[in-house]
Each structure stands twice: as C-alpha cells, then as structure tokens.
Amino acid sequence: xxxxxxxxxxxxxxxxxxxxxDPVWLGGLLLLAFALAGKATPALLKRALIAIALVNIxxxxxxxxxxxLAGEPWGLFVMRLNLRxxxxxxxTLWLARHLDLVRAVDFSRSLQFxxxxxxxxxxxxxxxxxxxxxxxxxxxxxxPDLKTRMRSAGRQxxxxxxxxxxxxxxxxxxxRSRGFFDDRA
Amino acid sequence: MHIPDGLIAPQxxxxxxxxxxxxxAWAVRKVARDFDETLIPRLAVLTALAFVLTxxxxxxxxGTSGHVIGVGLLALAFGIWPAFLAYxxxxxxxxxxxxxxxxxxxxxxxxxxGLAGAAVTVGVHRLLVxxxxxxxxxxxxxxxxxxxxxxxxxxxxIQPLMGSDASGQPLFFPFGxxxxxxxxxxxxxxxxxxxxxxxxxVLSVTERRRVPA
Amino acid sequence: xIELERVGFRYPEGPAVLADISxxxxxEERVVLLGANGCGKSSLLKLIDGLLDPSSGEIRYxxxxxxxxxxxxxxxxxxxxxxxxxxFQSPEAMLFNATVAEEIAYGPERLGMPDPASVAKxxxxxxxxxxxxDTPPYHLSGGEKQRLALACxxxxxxxxxxxDEPTANLxxxxxxxxxxxxxxxxxxxxxxxxxxxxxxxxxxxxxxILGEDGRLIYDGPLQAxxxxxxxxxxxxxxxxxxxxxxDGTEHRHVHVHQDWG
Numbered sequence: 001x002x003x004x005x006x007x008x009x010x011x012x013x014x015x016x017x018x019x020x021x022d023p024v025w026l027g028g029l030l031l032l033a034f035a036l037a038g039k040a041t042p043a044l045l046k047r048a049l050i051a052i053a054l055v056n057i058x059x060x061x062x063x064x065x066x067x068x069l070a071g072e073p074w075g076l077f078v079m080r081l082n083l084r085x086x087x088x089x090x091x092t093l094w095l096a097r098h099l100d101l102v103r104a105v106d107f108s109r110s111l112q113f114x115x116x117x118x119x120x121x122x123x124x125x126x127x128x129x130x131x132x133x134x135x136x137x138x139x140x141x142x143x144p145d146l147k148t149r150m151r152s153a154g155r156q157x158x159x160x161x162x163x164x165x166x167x168x169x170x171x172x173x174x175x176r177s178r179g180f181f182d183d184r185a
Numbered sequence: 186m187h188i189p190d191g192l193i194a195p196q197x198x199x200x201x202x203x204x205x206x207x208x209x210a211w212a213v214r215k216v217a218r219d220f221d222e223t224l225i226p227r228l229a230v231l232t233a234l235a236f237v238l239t240x241x242x243x244x245x246x247x248g249t250s251g252h253v254i255g256v257g258l259l260a261l262a263f264g265i266w267p268a269f270l271a272y273x274x275x276x277x278x279x280x281x282x283x284x285x286x287x288x289x290x291x292x293x294x295x296x297x298x299g300l301a302g303a304a305v306t307v308g309v310h311r312l313l314v315x316x317x318x319x320x321x322x323x324x325x326x327x328x329x330x331x332x333x334x335x336x337x338x339x340x341x342x343i344q345p346l347m348g349s350d351a352s353g354q355p356l357f358f359p360f361g362x363x364x365x366x367x368x369x370x371x372x373x374x375x376x377x378x379x380x381x382x383x384x385x386x387v388l389s390v391t392e393r394r395r396v397p398a
Numbered sequence: 399x400i401e402l403e404r405v406g407f408r409y410p411e412g413p414a415v416l417a418d419i420s421x422x423x424x425x426e427e428r429v430v431l432l433g434a435n436g437c438g439k440s441s442l443l444k445l446i447d448g449l450l451d452p453s454s455g456e457i458r459y460x461x462x463x464x465x466x467x468x469x470x471x472x473x474x475x476x477x478x479x480x481x482x483x484x485x486f487q488s489p490e491a492m493l494f495n496a497t498v499a500e501e502i503a504y505g506p507e508r509l510g511m512p513d514p515a516s517v518a519k520x521x522x523x524x525x526x527x528x529x530x531x532d533t534p535p536y537h538l539s540g541g542e543k544q545r546l547a548l549a550c551x552x553x554x555x556x557x558x559x560x561x562d563e564p565t566a567n568l569x570x571x572x573x574x575x576x577x578x579x580x581x582x583x584x585x586x587x588x589x590x591x592x593x594x595x596x597x598x599x600x601x602x603x604x605x606x607i608l609g610e611d612g613r614l615i616y617d618g619p620l621q622a623x624x625x626x627x628x629x630x631x632x633x634x635x636x637x638x639x640x641x642x643x644x645d646g647t648e649h650r651h652v653h654v655h656q657d658w659g
Contacts, residue, residue: 007281011288014190014288014289015195015199015289017191018190018191018193018194018195018198018289019195021350021356047284048284051189051284051285052189055188055189055192056189059192059358059359059360062359062360062364063355063359063360066360067354072353072354073352073353073354074354076350076352076354077350077354077355077359080350080354080356081191081192081357081359084191085189085190085191085192087191088189088190088191088287088289089189089190089191089284092190092280092281092284092287092288093284095281095284096281096282096283096284099281101278101281101282102496102534103496104281106496110224110225112496113225113229113494113495114225114228114229114232114274115229115274115278116229116494116495116496116534116535116536117225117226117229117230117233117494118229118230118232118233118236118274118278119233119278119534119536120233120490120493120494120534120535120536121229121230121232121233121234122233122236122237122278123536124233124490125233125234125236125237126237126240129237129240129241146244146246149244149250150243150244150379150382150383150386151386153241153242153243153244153253153383154383154386154387154390156241157238157241157253157255157258157383157384157386157387158386158387158390158391160234160237160238160241161234161258161262161387161391162391164230164231164233164234167230167233167491168223168226168227168230168231170486170488170491171226171229171230171491171494172223172226172227173444173449173450173486173491174226174486174491174492174493174494175225175226175492175494176449177444177447177449177479177483177484177486177492178479178492178504178505178550178551179475179476179479179505179508180225180494181222182469182472182475182476182479182508225494226494
C-alpha cells in the first residue's frame with residue numbers, strides 16, 4: 001500500500017512539474033526535493049547530473065548559440081530546461097531508492113509475478129554476460145579489431161537468446177511443478 | 186535514444202500514453218493468447234532478455250560502440266507483440282528501478298521503438314525474406330532502428346510548437362525537425378547497421394529465422 | 399506409489415533421451431538415481447513429476463495413469479502436487495514470489511492449509527532461512543535458494559520428494575547439513591539424482607542407474623552397485639587415469655574417488 005501510494009504521488013508530481021514553467025517555482029521545488037532526500041542528496045544529485053549532462057549541455061549550448069546569433073533571449077529557457085530536467089531526474093532517482101516495485105504492482109498478481117521473475121532472470125543473464133565479457137578480455141591479445149569485437153557481441157547476444165529459451169522452459173516447468181497453472185486451468 | 190523527463194510537453198506525452206494504452210491492452214491479449222498458460226514465465230524471461238540485451242555493446246568503427254536496442258532481434262525471434270510488451274516492461278524497470286530513462290517519455294519510447302520498430306522490422310523482413318534471408322534480416326532491423334529514430338526525432342521536433350513563454354522562449358525542447366532529424370537519425374544509420382549485422386549473426390546461428398504470425 | 403512401465407521419452411525433434419524404463423517407488427523408500435551427464439536423470443524426474451509426457455509407456459500414480467489430461471483435473475492435480483514435490487537443479491526456476499515468506503507460504507495457501515504464514519515461518523526456521531523472510535528470493539545465494547526451494551516443497555508435506563542434483567550448488571558443509579536433514583525426514587519417499595557416488599551412499603539404500611543410452615541398467619541395492627566397478631564403468635560413473643607412484647612408476651585402473659566433492 002505504501003509503495004503504491006508512493007508511486008502514485010510521484011507520478012502526479014512528475015506530471016504536475018511538466019506544467020510548471022516558472023524557474024523560480026522549479027528552483028523552489030528542487031530545494032524541496034533536496035530536503036526530502038536529506039543525506040542522500042549529494043549522491044543523488046551527482047547521479048542525476050551525470051545522467052542529464054550530455055543531453056542538457058548539448059541542448060542548452062545549442063540554444064544559447066542559436067538564440068545569441070538571432071539576438072534573442074535565452075536565459076529563462078536555459079534555467080527552465082535545466083531546473084525541470086534536473087528536478088524530474090532527481091525525483092525519479094530518489095523514487096528508485098525508496099520504491100519496492102514488487103510491492104507497488106501488487107494490485108495485479110500476474111504483473112507482480114512477471115516483475116519478480118524478470119528481476120531474478122535479469123541477474124542470471126547479467127552474470128552470464130559478465131562471464132562472456134571477461135572471457136573475451138582474457139582471450140584478447142592486444143586490442144581486438146572491429147570484426148572480432150562484433151563477433152564477440154554477436155555471441156553475447158546469441159548466448160542470451162539461447163539462455164532465454166532454456167530459462168523460459170525451465171521456469172515454466174518449475175512453476176508447473178508447484179501447481180501454479182493448476183489454479184488457472 | 187533515452188530522452189530525459191522534462192523535454193516533452195504534457196500534451197504530447199499524455200497523448201502518447203493515450204495511444205499506447207490500447208496498444209498495450211491489445212498486446213497483453215494477443216500475447217496471453219499466443220503464450221497461453223506460459224504467459225507469465227515467458228513474458229518475464231523475455232523482459233529480462235530485452236533488459237540485458239540493451240547492455241550489449243555494438244562495436245562501431247573508430248573504436249566506439251553503441252548500445253543494442255534489441256527490439257529487432259526480439260521481434261524476429263518472438264513476434265511484434267511480445268517484443269513490444271517486453272520492451273515496454275524494460276522501460277518501466279529502467280525508469281522505476283534504476284532511474285534511467287524518463288517516465289513521461291516512456292509511452293513515446295515504447296511506441297516508437299517497441300512497436301513501430303518491431304512492426305517495421307517484421308514487415309520489411311516479410312517483404313524480403315522470399316528473396317534473400319540475410320538481406321531480409323539486415324534490412325528489416327536497420328529499417329526498424331531508423332524509423333524509430335525518425336519518430337523520436339519528429340516527436341522532439343514538434344516541441345517548439347507546444348508553446349513559448351511571454352518572452353518568446355520555448356517551454357520544452359527548443360529545436361525543430363530541421364535539427365532533430367539529422368542529429369538523431371544520422372548516428373542511428375550507423376547504429377542500425379551495427380545492430381542489423383549483429384542480429385543476423387545471432388539469428389543465423391540460433392536458427393530462429395522464422396517470423397511469427 | 400509411483401510405477402513406470404516401459405517409459406520412453408524424447409524431446410520434440412530430438413534423439414531418444416530415455417528408453418524402456420520400468421520400476422516402482424514404494425512408500426518410505428530412499429532411492430538414488432545415478433548416471434552420467436546427459437543420460438536423462440533430470441528428464442526422468444520431470445516425467446515422474448508430471449511435467450513431461452512420456453513418448454511411450456505409462457507412468458502410474460497410486461494406480462492411476464499420470465497423463466496431461468488427468469493433471470488438468472483440478473482435484474487430481476492438487477492431490478498430486480501436494481503428494482509429489484520436486485526441487486530443480488536450478489532452484490531459481492521454481493521461485494516466483496515477492497519474499498521468502500510468501501514463497502514458502504504459496505504452496506500451503508493453495509492447498510488450503512490453516513495459517514500458511516506460520517507454516518512458512520516454521521519451515522524457514524528449519525531450513526535456516528528465518529532471517530530472510532522479508533527478502534526477495536532472487537537476492538539469496540545459490541545455496542540459500544536451494545534451501546528455500548526445499549522449504550517450499552516440504553511445507554506442502556509431500557509423500558514423495560524428487561531432488562535433482564541437490565548438492566550441485568552446495569559447499570561441503572552445506573552438503574553435510576542437507577544429508578543430515580534428509581535423513582531426519584520421516585515418512586518420506588525420496589528419489590535423489592547425483593553423480594557423486596560417495597554422497598549417494600549416504601542418501602539411499604536402493605540405486606537406479608541409467609546408462610548413457612537412457613536405459614535402466616541397474617535397479618537394486620546401492621551398496622552392491624557401488625562395489626561393481628564394471629557396472630560403474632559401463633554407466634560412465636567410474637574412470638581410469640594414470641596413478642603416479644613415488645618410485646616413478648605409473649599404472650591405471652578403473653576406480654572411483656571416495657571423497658565428497
């Protein structure tokens with residue numbers, strides 16, 4: 001219940017923020033978000049800045065240049081854009097820290113099962129991918145050429161696909177063995 | 186092509202959600218019918234696959250690399266609707282678990298990459314598969330990636346029309362299609378080529394060259 | 399309890415995995431299923447658990463034919479799934495609930511057992527998982543997942559327990575714990591697959607040995623099987639390699655290593 005509420009409130013906040021265009025308001029909300037995050041603010045802020053840096057710097061710089069060349073103002077836009085994007089990204093990162101997604105989707109048992117299973121399988125696949133990458137590095141004498149890197153990437157993706165087929169079958173049998181599908185028959 | 190939150194106007198992203206909702210509902214119905222009782226485990230594994238595929242790096246010339254999108258591979262291996270659904274779930278997980286990728290733009294990304302990308306890939310593949318299978322896969326995936334990029338570029342490009350403030354400065358993303366199209370689409374011509382070749386390499390080895398109904 | 403009569407199995411478009419398998423499992427028997435990699439041990443367990451359909455022959459559960467059609471009947475399915483529990487070699491294939499507590503409670507809840515939450519706590523305690531009750535299963539280590547899968551199955555109070563390579567993910571200490579734990583369970587029939595022969599000796603009195611062609615090549619006392627080097631060699635459960643002596647000489651003979659992996 002708490003997680004569903006948290007998710008709902010966050011969604012409303014995010015949508016609401018996209019209707020706000022005054023940088024003063026956006027700045028104020030950002031400070032409120034920092035207060036909400038408390039001690040986690042520096043870490044979250046750093047992550048948020050890294051996440052948005054490339055796009056925001058490119059868009060801001062591009063606009064500053066084009067507006068300057070056209071003799072048009074750009075200050076409000078740059079402030080608005082960056083404050084809004086930073087605020088939204090910061091709030092989303094904060095949510096990711098506090099939200100138990102599995103609990104948040106418990107309004108649908110099926111969806112919850114999908115999420116739980118997916119999270120478990122993601123770990124399995126990630127472990128496998130890490131092994132493949134390490135093995136490739138371990139076997140690479142010098143910097144591999146493009147063709148070799150492509151072959152390695154192809155093998156990684158292929159292995160993931162094959163593993164997914166096997167896992168889907170195995171998980172299906174595992175759930176069946178516990179009577180999961182009997183109730184749904 | 187991850188667009189952060191805050192660049193797209195609510196009129197656009199809410200409309201995208203309104204468009205995506207029936208598409209998701211249809212996808213759930215279709216996938217539930219095709220997967221029958223195995224829907225939950227298969228969808229979960231497919232979602233996990235789609236998620237981890239996006240972490241595979243496609244090597245590009247010049248020593249750079251780009252992230253695999255994976256929708257083309259999923260669509261050719263499993264079908265349009267499972268690919269769309271799995272990719273949408275991936276976007277949800279990326280946003281809510283890792284704070285990576287905007288929630289407001291989720292529907293735009295899902296429709297552009299997950300649905301349009303998958304549909305174009307499968308459609309082009311169907312047109313060409315009778316001629317040459319490798320060409321069908323490569324051209325299909327490339328078209329899927331490029332069309333997705335075009336759609337995202339267009340969505341961004343219409344933001345200047347969504348309003349400006351009293352001083353005439355834009356409220357959201359400030360550049361029109363004349364900028365967004367070349368900036369976004371041109372790199373994806375190359376990323377798409379890399380992904381297309383990679384997809385062919387995978388499918389030719391795993392012998393999953395079928396295109397499901 | 400379970401009877402297999404001339405059961406054969408092959409995966410679609412694949413070669414035969416099992417052929418002409420016949421045996422019975424009686425109440426409270428401790429049986430070990432031995433065989434080399436790829437000989438069909440896991441497939442056989444899945445057949446007994448009603449997860450796969452035999453390509454030929456018949457499997458009977460308490461005298462009734464175990465078929466896909468029969469398992470679609472809810473009452474039968476519920477009864478069968480309560481009585482027969484399987485722990486997969488990769489236990490994560492069986493785990494799909496949000497927390498350890500919910501995972502263990504899942505079976506008892508479905509079976510209509512009173513107070514599934516307490517049952518879950520009880521079995522979590524027995525399998526040393528009590529501190530993980532609120533933890534998502536996918537956060538557990540391999541060995542912990544194995545114990546969790548075991549708890550999930552045992553919480554339903556099965557009469558037949560099928561264990562597929564239960565020590566594959568376990569370190570020696572955890573293996574020892576599992577052996578003791580299984581021996582302590584009363585009123586349970588167990589069928590355990592393993593390649594570890596010295597461990598096998600601790601897990602059962604009767605052995606079923608599958609040959610590499612998927613046929614049953616032995617059904618009898620376990621101790622006798624473990625002493626029959628020819629049989630073990632035939633089943634690829636024994637090997638020969640050069641033994642080097644301190645004086646520099648070498649010899650080879652067929653043998654098995656009598657220590658736990």
